[in-house]
Amino acid sequence: MNWFLTAGGFLLTSLGVWETFMAVLHPRATVGPITKVINRGFHFLVRTRTFAHPRVLVHCGPVLIVTQVLCWATLLLIGISLIAWPQLGTGITATGSNPTNTDFASAVYYSGFTITTLGVGDLVPRTPAMQFLTITAAGLGFSFFTLVLAYVISVYSTLARRNQFANEIEYRTGRTGDSLGYLRAYLSDSDPSLVNQDLYTLSSNMAELLESHHFYPVLHYFRFSEPWYAMSRMLRFCLEVSSMMRAARQVDSSKPAASPEAVDRLWHASMQMLEGTKRHFVICHSTHDEPDPRLAIEISRSIGNSDELSSQLKAAFVDQQSAWLHDLNALAVCTRSEALRDS
Structure with a gap:
């Protein structure tokens, strides 16, 4: 069971990293499968009567970006949580004499403050494997937030140039x-x-x-x-x-x-x-x-x-x-x- 959770966590983490890195570092080559499903599903959603109102459509782009980023972050968080979960109580323990909670919520908590590099410290890695996992998760989290920021800035700077081009055409046609x-x-x-x-x-x-x-x-x-x-x-x-x-x-x-x-x-x-x-x-x-x-x-x-x-x-x-x-x-x-x- 532990190996199954670890393997599933590794796959989800890899998928989250792949989706993020492809969207930001190599977007011309491909779009990740999750991102593609989100884009297509979002398109069909906004074509329904409920969401097709013009006041709703103007928010499509920002909402889609937030949805993409949340999905990438969720894949990364759940993936690392599945890897850390079997190690609670052994490879990862609570500080002092406090008992270590071994539920999945504690694994998500540990992974969350590791990815965000908060370093709360009430749960600490005890084995070399978990110490390596903690360092790797922190590095991935730092890279994730950096890449997401670069992605958002790039999208909006490109959007500004597109709107400038639209205005130039508008001026040409009076x-x-x-x-x-x-x-x-x-x-x-x-x-x-x-x-x-x-x-x-x-x-x-x-x-x-x-x-x-x-x-x-x-x-x-x-x-x-x-x-x-x-x-x-x-x-x-x-x-x-x-x-x-x-x-x-x-x-x-x-x-x-x-x-x-x-x-x-x-x-x-x-x-x-x-x-x-x-x-x-x-x-x-x-x-x-x-x-x-x-x-x-x-x-x-x-x-x-x-x-x-x-x-x-x-x-x-x-x-x-x-x-x-x-x-x-x-x-x-x-x-x-x-x-x-x-x-």
Whole structure:
């Protein structure tokens, strides 16, 4: 029985260390099984009617981080407690002449003050094995709290950069979230140098956003009451801009065009971000997947295209749009943070 408890405690401790270290030190490689279950379960929970209220959803990210940290800490605490429990009264005893309690609560108490490095001292290790366990548990506890602090700081600093990017997009659209004004200015301008520079900036920011969400999938669950902070809204702007520019390049190559490299970089970075969201997040079902050519129609009217060019631009834009429309609308349904345009 003692060996069974020790083996189980070792496995739980190893799992807790694995979950914590992978989430903080090597997050790009993998997500621990417990963390993955928590993320998926949390996602389905907040989609229920009880928890789907906007005032509840804005607390998703912080609550998920607290839940993750508590689960990691519980695995570490219970694991070390199971190792120490069989040793109470022999390898670990009370100081002085006091009798040693041998219940599981005492094992949790001993493990708790060891992991937190409080060092209460009313229970002390007597054998070399338990002394080694105490030192190891204290080292793991100190490392755990250090890593959790680094994890929280990293997540919130990345979130601040994401929100800054969202605000920059909001300013580019005149605080409307509509890419029409941005595109109209580009297509009617004979000098594409400024828009080239801006496209490179957008693609660089989107690539940084992509990598940060690969590192910390919990960022997907941070939602805000302000609609311009929605990931779906940021992606919609970037994908509409790059899709329209790619379509315009196909239709009328005689017009001064933005750099194909700059446009394609924004397109591929945005598509990777959307694809990465599908892998690290649960995409919902969307029923709003009909192509929406209104943007191409409005652009054609504003720059005075002929009927033939307007039809060609509309067809080219719809073709580009079909590559991302379903997944983007599904993301909007998942996060409940952006109303679909057709709803």
